[in-house]
Amino acid sequence: MKSIALFFQVHQPFRYRRYRFFDIGNDHYYYDDYANETILRKVAETSYLPANELLLKLAGELEGKFKVAFSVTGTALDQFQLYAPEVIESFQQLAKTGCVEFLSETYSHSLSALKDKTIFEQEVKQHEQKIFELFGQKPKVFRNTEMIYSDEIGDCVAKMGYKAMLTEGARHVLGWKSPNFLYVNAANPRLKVFMRNYKLSDDISFRFSNSNWSEYPLTAEKFIGWLTQLNRKEEVVNLFLNYESLGGRQPKESGIFNFFEHLARGIVKHPELKFATPAEVLAEVQPVSVISVPHPISWADEERDLTAWLGNEMQKEAFEKLYEMSPRMGRCTDEELRKDWNYLQVSDHFYYMSTKLFSSGEVHSYFNPFESPYEAFLNYMNVLSDFQIRLNSMFPKNEQEQEIAALHKIINEKDEKITKLEKQLTRLQKPRTRKKTTKKKK
Missing domain, CATH: 3.20.110.20 (7-stranded beta/alpha barrel)
Structure with missing residues (x-):
């Protein structure tokens, strides 16, 4: 059977x-x-x-x-x-x-x-x-x-x-x-x-x-x-x-x-x-x-290989830049940062950057929320750059990044202080309302 x-x-x-x-x-x-x-x-x-x-x-x-x-x-x-x-x-x-x-x-x-x-x-x-x-x-x-x-x-x-x-x-x-x-x-x-x-x-x-x-x-x-x-x-x-x-x-x-x-x-x-x-x-x-499968295969496209995610220079650059951060992420315990790290790894981000045409291209565009693979790449790299700034502030990669992280911390502290002072100033500038007094009848 x-x-x-x-x-x-x-x-x-x-x-x-x-x-x-x-x-x-x-x-x-x-x-x-x-x-x-x-x-x-x-x-x-x-x-x-x-x-x-x-x-x-x-x-x-x-x-x-x-x-x-x-x-x-x-x-x-x-x-x-x-x-x-x-x-x-x-x-x-x-x-x-x-x-x-x-x-x-x-x-x-x-x-x-x-x-x-x-x-x-x-x-x-x-x-x-x-x-x-x-x-x-x-x-x-x-x-x-x-x-x-x-x-x-x-x-x-x-x-x-x-x-x-x-x-x-x-x-x-x-x-x-x-x-x-x-x-x-x-x-x-x-x-x-x-x-x-x-x-x-x-x-x-x-x-x-x-x-x-x-x-x-x-x-x-x-x-x-x-x-x-x-x-x-x-x-x-x-x-x-x-x-x-x-x-x-x-x-x-x-x-x-x-x-x-x-x-x-x-x-x-x-x-x-x-x-x-x-x-x-x-x-x-x-x-x-x-x-025997010496080279990776997948279920995607006619080629059944990795080109849906790593087939062009944009995809490879984004992929390499992402996993450059993995050693430092191994030491990270911050829940918010780890959540964002998990979602940065989703393979769909690289799929959106594919430039494949013909029948495979139709399938790619069906699942793609971006107008073009170039837009998908730029958007992802912007997110990745911000994430890297946050990671650097916790785990600097070298002396230069330590200095940048320290300066970034000082700027944030000053921004917070300025915001606090602005709120105090706004509160002090509000006109005081006098209480009305009523005369007692004799």
Whole structure:
């Protein structure tokens, strides 16, 4: 019997406001609260809440035979708690069914695995703690940001205690091999590797409502037919989708919710197919061979590489400048600074700076709140410059920065003193009102 492992990514970045050059050193608040709340509420109402309601219904009516896994980023969880706590509650209801498994990843959906192992491990532990706190699960399977994976990253993840990792079934990595098997990491065979079947996943995520697609309209019966036509020896089909595909990228009017419900019911009824969580797959399926990935891959664009985030000089400059600060951030305990540090690492900031064109460019522009990648770069670098000033004031990098930090402290103290004196002067300058006296009658 073939196992269908269904995975969903749930991610929302904290979007920055238009942060100008003249804000640097003067205003330390970077976030576009209106955009963050508006977008989050809209996605929650059109996608997350109705999709969770459907999954809860399927988990109950299909008597535990429907299974699903979620990779929910820390930044998404933070926004749910701020703007839509009912989404957290709906995920908690799903967790109680026993049909849902939560994966671990970097808290801020960052690229830290490519640059700083210490920061990477800290983020993973922070995310793991949040998942346990909210859903009572300790993840056993890891999914890195945007499915970024290599032999080295896999080895690091294995040493952190994870049993398996999910990545893209990239054609240039698999060659003649099929993604529909379980593999092991080349550097550390203790780590099992799930490979995403990108064709079947993208048929739902991207092509479902495309009337120009040769397979349009996609029905549950047709999709199940494709699953049964796969080689019988292939043991597991990993479907990994952005959760916003349900109701967001594929709107309710397209019939996506009806399709998904019929698909789930059809798979449960089929004698050759079944749903399985990643943990169940690990318990039931044996790896067939090693998968060698010497250079990092991802699930983005046609190239399935890192160029979506680090493909041009702007992205590389921003990335390097950010992680130059990581040694000092390792000593920082200030909560506000650490929160801003986490959100500075969100991979979306680098994605917005991409200059890729054609089909990949269309996908990039769909998620980009900026008019151009150059505007995204300038905005991010302004924020980063202000953050660096704040960090330098706490942990100067050298003697010159110590002097600047000391001068900055003196200026701030004088500004505070001037503001205090101005308030006192304003209070003293206010005209005094005389009290009226009334004569006593004789």
